[in-house]
Amino acid sequence: MIILNAISKSYDNTPVLKNVSLRVDPGERVSLLGPGGCGKSTLLKIILGLVPPDSGEIELLGCDMAHASEKEKLSTVRRVGMAFQQGGLFDFMTVEENLLFAMEHMTDMSSEEMSAKIEQLLKIVKLGRTRRMFPHELSGGMKRRIGIARALATTPQVSIFDEPTSGLDPVTSTIILNMISELGGEAQDNALLIATTSVEIAIRFSERIILMNAGEIVADGSWKKLIIEGDDWVRHFLSVRLIGIDVSYARELGLPDPFLRQHWSADLLA
Ligand SMILES: Nc1ncnc2c1ncn2[C@@H]1O[C@H](COP(=O)(O)OP(=O)(O)OP(=O)(O)O)[C@@H](O)[C@H]1O
Numbered sequence: 001m002i003i004l005n006a007i008s009k010s011y012d013n014t015p016v017l018k019n020v021s022l023r024v025d026p027g028e029r030v031s032l033l034g035p036g037g038c039g040k041s042t043l044l045k046i047i048l049g050l051v052p053p054d055s056g057e058i059e060l061l062g063c064d065m066a067h068a069s070e071k072e073k074l075s076t077v078r079r080v081g082m083a084f085q086q087g088g089l090f091d092f093m094t095v096e097e098n099l100l101f102a103m104e105h106m107t108d109m110s111s112e113e114m115s116a117k118i119e120q121l122l123k124i125v126k127l128g129r130t131r132r133m134f135p136h137e138l139s140g141g142m143k144r145r146i147g148i149a150r151a152l153a154t155t156p157q158v159s160i161f162d163e164p165t166s167g168l169d170p171v172t173s174t175i176i177l178n179m180i181s182e183l184g185g186e187a188q189d190n191a192l193l194i195a196t197t198s199v200e201i202a203i204r205f206s207e208r209i210i211l212m213n214a215g216e217i218v219a220d221g222s223w224k225k226l227i228i229e230g231d232d233w234v235r236h237f238l239s240v241r242l243i244g245i246d247v248s249y250a251r252e253l254g255l256p257d258p259f260l261r262q263h264w265s266a267d268l269l270a
Pocket residue numbers: 011016034035036037038039040041042043196197
């Protein structure tokens with residue numbers, strides 16, 4: 001579904017991505033995790049053909065995104081659901097038109113079904129009253145929620161979400177994460193990729209984590225394995241954000257026993 005081979009990218013001679021290779025297969029659910037500024041959004045934009053890499057190869061749904069014509073790229077990207085940090089809405093369309101546009105191009109729903117779906121999605125992202133508003137009338141956070149609603153309106157082969165829940169309240173975050181997860185449940189072959197700085201979001205969302213630091217992939221695999229067997233930086237990054245959480249919550253997250261024994265006292269675990 002997604003294959004990157006030795007992707008590098010610099011801005012003004014500053015490397016932002018260094019020799020990044022990864023592969024996401026059908027049915028996989030993956031978190032792209034790493035500290036702010038490590039290159040996650042740039043990587044997603046390269047996958048989608050929005051930013052050209054300096055070197056390396058990209059394949060998205062079989063299309064060579066670094067060399068394809070604009071037309072080929074467009075027809076590939078239409079099979080991909082995406083929600084960006086900034087929302088990525090069309091400014092000249094209302095909220096409703098933005099959602100309709102995605103559904104008309106990517107689903108075969110009737111207009112009644114589309115209208116009902118819009119109603120349902122806007123309610124979920126708590127923006128029921130924005131249907132006829134234009135993006136410039138919305139705050140940054142509102143635009144992002146509409147972007148998420150738009151990505152959830154279709155069931156594409158690949159869905160890519162950049163920081164889907166940052167800045168949202170915990171209840172809305174959980175609802176949105178569950179909805180994204182359900183996208184994978186609806187169609188078994190779908191691939192889901194979310195970028196996040198939050199260890200907790202990443203491990204709640206997926207078993208497999210691709211961990212980035214300073215433009216490089218530093219670990220890729222099951223987080224349960226990485227949190228025990230990763231190198232010092234990997235273990236520190238994954239664990240430091242989980243220390244101090246309630247032990248029952250830690251268990252709910254499915255944190256592995258050796259990690260629990262290392263960080264919580266025996267009587268708390270008993
Ligand atoms: N268009 C651009 N021009 C110059 N520098 C850029 C550009 N886009 C990104 N960068 C730089 O590339 C680096 C990686 O940015 P990127 O947005 O990919 O990080 P990120 O991991 O998504 O961060 P965050 O978690 O804060 O969203 C940053 O240092 C950023 O300043």
